[in-house]
Amino acid sequence: MLSKFYMPTKVIMGEDCIIKNCELLTTLGRKALIVTGAKSSKMNGSENDVKIALESIGIQYEVFDKVMSNPTIDCVYEGASMAKGTSADFIIAIGGGSPMDAGKAIALLAAQDIGQENLFSGQYENKVLPMALVPTTAGTGSEVTPYSILTNHKAQTKTSIASDLLFPTFAFLDAKYTESLGLMTTINTAIDALSHAIEGMLSVKATTVSDALASESIRLIMNCIPDMIQGAEIKNPLDLKQRELLLQASCIAGMVIAQTGTTAVHAMGYPLTYFKDIDHGRANGLLLGEYLKLVEKEEPNLSTRILKVMNVSETEEFKELLNRLLGPREEISSEEIFQYSARASKTKNMNNCVVKPTEDDIKTMYTKSLTN
């Protein structure tokens, strides 16, 4: 069987790593467009650090800070228009998955004309603006993936652009930007990363390398879960060292899904986010336990291997941990289950599954996941 490994992004991690490595940005061009959301990157210091870095090496920049949660197609076309209008040579995207994914789509759309009808075709010219990405949550791993996931109102779900063109040139990981995240965002993003790593091991595209990386990511995140569970009672649930470990773990999990893609959990999570506005990481967490139960039934050896990496003795024990992290679950109606199952079963991600659920399996998983 043919297997592949490819992840060309240069990852640089550490305190003040953007400012300390600002000279790298000169290799990307002379004019930057900073892509970010309206608020958080201003509050956590990341946008300011990027501006200091750019100014110290004489690179001009403009700021596009209109990226909302779960960015839309219109949003990235607007950003691309600004990139072209300001003659940006490269993109620096700062934030969680939303600004990073938007930044990657903007980099593509600023370099070539792609109509909306072809946006998700995967057929592009070999042109893209180079990118530097600065994650400010420890979840998405988008800084090291070839994906940009956008809200697609026409298809009423999230749809991904997947192309090697979307690998950023640089990823700068400084955990201090994640220190101001609240407990709920910390948990939801950590669960997203954990889900990436676990789904990587459940993918038909898993390789020796991706499994080694996934295992390390899972171990790092599982070690932080007890403190996250206790976090509800204290003000700052995790110290900077743990934040660093989570940021590494999410980046490593990103390297995993760059090889493997995601699976049924993400496929089923997208409708929960699109129709019920449930946070993306939380949606994965709600569904992860029941999918692992299905895997346990169909592929017990694979399940045992993952449980061993997680250092839990059985799937129920992991589900209990998830319950404590997630708290009370949202409700779902039988009409919603019917509608979401039909959608999820048609998602591309389903093709990555070693254990491919039937539409009935999916209905059962939605039911059990959302009615405690």
Next chain:
Amino acid sequence: MLSKFYMPTKVIMGEDCIIKNCELLTTLGRKALIVTGAKSSKMNGSENDVKIALESIGIQYEVFDKVMSNPTIDCVYEGASMAKGTSADFIIAIGGGSPMDAGKAIALLAAQDIGQENLFSGQYENKVLPMALVPTTAGTGSEVTPYSILTNHKAQTKTSIASDLLFPTFAFLDAKYTESLGLMTTINTAIDALSHAIEGMLSVKATTVSDALASESIRLIMNCIPDMIQGAEIKNPLDLKQRELLLQASCIAGMVIAQTGTTAVHAMGYPLTYFKDIDHGRANGLLLGEYLKLVEKEEPNLSTRILKVMNVSETEEFKELLNRLLGPREEISSEEIFQYSARASKTKNMNNCVVKPTEDDIKTMYTKSLTN
């Protein structure tokens, strides 16, 4: 602390992966120079597969098959001259570490004029011919590193060119080319890969990612050692599945040293190869046990972690395995020890060591490693 991960080579693994992915080579140019040794790539079928792949997509090629074991500086200048003379757009290097390292240096020297006095300076223009590498041993990992290690007669040792320019664009891993390797080469190259992975964990540049990869590589190689020990008694010690695992392991170990560099073991091994013509992998194997004894003394926690990954209870047990793999050891005189220790202690690799041996430590290690 700042840490980095960078390994931009696209790795493709599997039976007939070159022929099945020949269209990728069209992205590298229209004229290739095949760089290889005189014999083995003709015997194991790799050179023929590369020619079939190139012919099937209409790419012209010339062959430079003059690369000897431990290639010299003169050899790579001669190859570069041929690359320029034949207007090669890219390099395909086929073989063990020698042709691959030579191919990488040729790619650099064909793209820019670098005098011998600046060859190891690390200061180059941003120009190199793109490369595709085809390993035919499971040892060096050169297909995924930024290093080219050449025999430097002026310095009377092996010296490395280190530059991100030297990362190949593609690495094609097909284990069938390693099936014809004899037992001794199989063992020596596997020990080289094992040493890379272990030294990666012993490097001050080790990171979470490099350690996860190193651990996987160590596990894969250790699993094959019992069959290699028994191999002396049977004709073909390893089946194709094991060959594939070793080839993966050596590639993963290459990804590790791409991040961490090598340490005291390689530094001490180079004089054994240069002056005593001891195979590179074997030289590492001869020294590895004693260096791990020093690590055990100075950094017991690090030692314990590595022993656990190797699944052996103590360093002596691992040394015994190495003894059985290596057989009778070469002798070394006290003058040689004196001379090699002075050289090894000045090697750049020493700066990578968590446990940096003194010159006296080095003398002791040479003595104990080479007088059973």
